[in-house]
Amino acid sequence: xxxxxxxxxxxxxxxxxxxIVDDNVLVRKVEQAFLNKKGFETKFMENGQEAVNIFxxxxxxxxxxxxxxxxxxxxxxxxxxxxxxxxKCLIFGMTTSESKSDIQAFIETGLDKCFxxxxxxxxxxxxxxxxxx
Numbered sequence: 001x002x003x004x005x006x007x008x009x010x011x012x013x014x015x016x017x018x019x020i021v022d023d024n025v026l027v028r029k030v031e032q033a034f035l036n037k038k039g040f041e042t043k044f045m046e047n048g049q050e051a052v053n054i055f056x057x058x059x060x061x062x063x064x065x066x067x068x069x070x071x072x073x074x075x076x077x078x079x080x081x082x083x084x085x086x087x088k089c090l091i092f093g094m095t096t097s098e099s100k101s102d103i104q105a106f107i108e109t110g111l112d113k114c115f116x117x118x119x120x121x122x123x124x125x126x127x128x129x130x131x132x133x
Contacts, residue, residue, distance in 0.1 A: 016131055017060075020044040021051045021075065022067040022094070031065055031119045038124050047071050048078025055082060061089050063127050065119065068095040068106050076106050083110035090130055094119065 018040045020031050028044045035042050040063075045051045049072045051064065064082070068075040079091055093106045093114035107114050112130070115123050 015039055015041050016062040016128070017041045017043075018063045018065060018127075019051060019054065019061040020065045021046075021048060021070065021078065022065070023047060023070050024067075027067075027117070027119075034119055034121065034124055035065075038121075038128065040124075048073030048075055048081075051078050052081045052085070055085060055087055060087075062131050064089060064091045066091055066093050066111075068093055068097060068102065068114075076109050079106070079109040079111060090127060092123065092127065 016039065018035050020028050020035070020042055022028050022031065022044070023046045032042045032044065043054070043061075045054060047070045048066070051066070052073065064087075066075040066079055070078070073081075075093060075095075079093070082091065090112045091110065093111040094117050095103060095106065095114065096117045097103060103114055113126070
């Protein structure tokens with residue numbers, strides 16, 4: 001049996017970690033299910049300030065899935081702050097916005113990639129490929 005990244009049933013394989021930052025509980029559950037199926041250990045936060053705080057507390061993740069529009073601190077500001085803090089992990093933006101200027105502003109904060117919602121297996125596979133390299 002060959003080892004595959006993301007296959008949590010095989011011992012000795014690194015389990016990647018993901019932080020999901022979204023204020024919609026249904027979206028979080030769907031994204032968590034997708035990521036868990038691919039072998040990720042996941043945590044979630046409801047707003048950008050909580051995401052910044054969890055990194056300030058010394059936690060780290062392989063990937064952050066960041067919603068653009070969030071309460072308290074939006075994904076744009078949170079991503080700026082994470083990058084300013086020296087966070088180097090992959091940060092993938094998620095949005096339902098169709099505004100090219102909003103999406104561009106989000107990308108310019110330091111995102112590795114911005115995706116339209118909903119999350120899908122193609123996006124997760126891209127994240128895994130980035131992590132493997």
